[in-house]
Amino acid sequence: MKADMAVAQKADSQGHSFGLWLGGVLLLLAFAQIAHAGDGRLIATGGVTQVEGSAGGGLVPWAVLAGYGTRDELGGTVFRTQLQLPDYRLDSYGFAFAIHNRLEFSLARQRFDLGTLGKAIGMPGAALRQNVLGAKLRLAGDLVYGDLPQISIGVQRKHDLDFTIPRLVGARHASGTDVYVSATHLELAALDGYDLLWNVTLRSSNANQFGLLGFGGDRGNRRWLAEGSLAILFNPRWAAGLEYRQKPDHLNFAREDNAADAFLAWFPSKRLALVAACVNLGSVAGLERQRGVYLSLQGSF
Amino acid sequence: MARIAAVFLLLAALAACAPAVRPGATLYDQLGGRQGVAALTDAAIDQYANDPRVAPTFEHVDINRFRRLFAEYICKVSDGPCVYTGASMVEAHRGMNLHETQFNAIVEDLTAAMTSLHIPVPTQNRLLKRLAPVRKDVIYK
Numbered sequence: 001m002k003a004d005m006a007v008a009q010k011a012d013s014q015g016h017s018f019g020l021w022l023g024g025v026l027l028l029l030a031f032a033q034i035a036h037a038g039d040g041r042l043i044a045t046g047g048v049t050q051v052e053g054s055a056g057g058g059l060v061p062w063a064v065l066a067g068y069g070t071r072d073e074l075g076g077t078v079f080r081t082q083l084q085l086p087d088y089r090l091d092s093y094g095f096a097f098a099i100h101n102r103l104e105f106s107l108a109r110q111r112f113d114l115g116t117l118g119k120a121i122g123m124p125g126a127a128l129r130q131n132v133l134g135a136k137l138r139l140a141g142d143l144v145y146g147d148l149p150q151i152s153i154g155v156q157r158k159h160d161l162d163f164t165i166p167r168l169v170g171a172r173h174a175s176g177t178d179v180y181v182s183a184t185h186l187e188l189a190a191l192d193g194y195d196l197l198w199n200v201t202l203r204s205s206n207a208n209q210f211g212l213l214g215f216g217g218d219r220g221n222r223r224w225l226a227e228g229s230l231a232i233l234f235n236p237r238w239a240a241g242l243e244y245r246q247k248p249d250h251l252n253f254a255r256e257d258n259a260a261d262a263f264l265a266w267f268p269s270k271r272l273a274l275v276a277a278c279v280n281l282g283s284v285a286g287l288e289r290q291r292g293v294y295l296s297l298q299g300s301f
Numbered sequence: 302m303a304r305i306a307a308v309f310l311l312l313a314a315l316a317a318c319a320p321a322v323r324p325g326a327t328l329y330d331q332l333g334g335r336q337g338v339a340a341l342t343d344a345a346i347d348q349y350a351n352d353p354r355v356a357p358t359f360e361h362v363d364i365n366r367f368r369r370l371f372a373e374y375i376c377k378v379s380d381g382p383c384v385y386t387g388a389s390m391v392e393a394h395r396g397m398n399l400h401e402t403q404f405n406a407i408v409e410d411l412t413a414a415m416t417s418l419h420i421p422v423p424t425q426n427r428l429l430k431r432l433a434p435v436r437k438d439v440i441y442k
Contacts, residue, residue, distance in 0.1 A: 040402025070401035188430035193423020
C-alpha cells in the first residue's frame, strides 16, 4: 500500500513537473514577445541558474540578474538541473525574469528522489519536493564595469510539498525564508590576462538540506551562512570555477555537511548555457559521501 | 578539500599557458604595433558597419577621420608611441545618447574583430580592461 502510494505520488509529481516546466517556457516566450526582452548585456554576464532558481552559479546565488536585459530591457531564463548522487537524485527546474536589470523574480521546483533511503524505509520511489519563490534586487554596481562589485539582496521563500518525513526527523516548519546579500565582480585580465569572477554571498537561513528536510530543527533554527564562488574565464564563452556553501546542521538525527562544487560552464550563445559540475554534499540524511555529477541547461530570452 | 585545491591549481596552471611576450613589451607591441592596430581598426570598423545596433550611429561620421582617431586612441591606451588628437571621450559622444546595449555591442564587435585577427584572449582582455572605464563617459550622454 505504501509502495502504491509512493508510485502514485511519483507519477503525479512527474506530470506536475512537466506542466510547470512547459508552463514556464511558454510564459517566458510570451513575455519575451510582448515585453521587449533584450540581450544587451555581454555574454555570460547573467551567470547560470543556481539550484534554487536564482541567477548565480550552481549552488550559490550571485548578485547578477537572470538573462541579458540592460537597464532599458527585460530578460528571462528557464532552467533544468539534475544532480545524481550515489544514493539520491535532485532535480530542479523553473524560470526567472528580470526587470531592467534591477529586479529579478524566480520560481523553481525541486524534487529530491530518496533513492536508497526510500527503499530502506519501505517507500521506493519516494521523493521530497519543494517550491522556491525568489526575488532579488540589484542595489549597486555592475558585474563588469567600474571598481565596485555588483551588490544585490535577495529572498528565497521555500515551501515543502512533502513534509511528513522532514517532520519525523525533527524539522519544525514546512516553510522558510532565506535572505541573502551577494557581491559579485568580474576582474578583467586579472590572472595572467584572463578574467576572474568572484562572488561572496551571506545568507540567513533555517533550511535543512536546502529546505528539502524542512526548516529549523531540534538543534537550532536560523543562522548566518557564508557562500563563495571563484571562476576563471578562458574566453567569453567558457568558464571554470569552484564554489563553497555553508549549510546549517540543525537536525539531531543526521549530520549535515557544507557543500562544494567544481564546475565548467559553456555559453554557446546568449540563448543557451550548459554547466557540468562535480558537487559534494557530504553526508545527507545519514548516508555519507554524497558526491556526484551535476548537469544544468539554461535557456535565455 | 585537498582535491578542490588541486583543481584550483590546475585552473591556475591552465591560465598560465598564455603565449609568452618578451619582457617589457607594451600592450601596443602585443597588439602587433602600428600594423596590428591598423588591422584591428579596419576589422573593428568592418564589424561596426555590419552591426545594426551600431551602424546607425555612424550615419554622419567621416569614416576616414574616425579610422585615424580610433587607431590613435587604441595606440595611446595601449602605451604606443602616439598622440590622440581627437576630442575627449565625453565630447566625442555627447548628444549620441548611446544606450548600454550599444556600448556592449561595440565591445562585442571589437572582441569579434580581435578574434578574427587571432589576437590571444589575454591580450584582448588587457585592451578591454583599459577601454572599460570609458563607458561611464559615453553612455546616456
